[in-house]
Amino acid sequence: MTDKVPMTAQGYQRLEEELKHLKNVERHAIIKAIAEAREHGDLSENAEYHAARERQSFVEGRIQDLEDKVGRAEVIDVSKLTGNAVKFGATVTLVDEDTEEEVTYQIVGDEESDIKGGFLSISSPLARALIGKEKGESVEVNTPKGTKSYEILKVVFK
DSSP, X not given: OOOOEEEEHHXXXXXXXXXXXXXXXXXXXXXXXXXXXXXXXXXXXXXXXXXXXXXXXXXHHHHHHHHHHHHHEEEEOGGGOOOSBOOTTOEEEEEETTTOOEEEEEEEOGGGOBGGGTEEETTXXXXXXXXXXXXXXXXXXXXXXXXXEEEEEEEEOO
């Protein structure tokens, strides 16, 4: 699979930092833990050894996953984007037309999404409904709790 994965520069940097940490810190700690556990003798009943091997398996899997994502990343410099329409990287302020509650989200790549942190995945139903719309327009989104309507108050690129 060679599809490019869109992400912001900040999201790319976070992935690279996690990858570096796993390779340079976690790997060495696991190797040390396995070596120490081996010194305790019989490996078949050694809980520390099995825990360290399990952790090693998880970390190696995550390293492969991150290397794949970093390798396929298409880093988009949001600060160079402009316009009135919602697109990848836009920070959008919405108002719920029922509750009048305002929310602000930045539309980011799937790997960066964190709804509580204000980062909305580009593939989410809300982001897909917003793409191409402009300030003042309304969108309807089907949610598990029913259809919600939002009005776009502001679209900025920062």
